[in-house]
Amino acid sequence: MKITTLIALATLFASSSVAAIGSPPGNPALGKQRFEATPPGGQSCASCHLKSGAGAIDDSTPLLAGQPADFLAMTLRQYRSGERVNVLMNAQVGPDGTNPLTDADIDNISAYLASQRSILHVYQPERRR
Template structure:
């Protein structure tokens, strides 16, 4: 019984920790003002010079944003935009854009 309680407690703590690290899309929307000019409000810029980030995996977006901030992913424009953002801000932005529709048309088989 004690082992089961320990396992349950560990699982609950892991779930709570992962949830606490997840971004908040609603908070991300309010932080996305600087992103809209290039990527569009929903992350689907019609300009080919700017990547479509709407609907991307949250983990990929967060990894990219952290890379811009740390300099591991060199891009002077993005580095300047994220330099003063907290990790919470980056998580929220990643969650917001991940929650958007990708805007890409994917034909179904037979269409």
């Protein structure tokens, strides 16, 4: 096969797979608002995960910024249903929680966090002293 044919085929397959994936559902602007909003009697997501989504430097809350939207959405739905257990997260986002999330909230928050620049930090326990 000629090199130009190979390049053309590679370009075709690359563009078709990107188009098939598409952009994740959700509105990042609405997700940012919901992520930072403090509901009555609850806490905002940003109060623990920081407005940037970077999480805590001591690893007490995970880095969310730049994570894939589908992973974030799946994880939030698992916390909401109780399938994934974390006492604080289940108490916040569960159906009877202080900050319950709808499917639209989850899609929007996931889209917002996925659009953020990931900030890599390395936990250094000796710095906590």
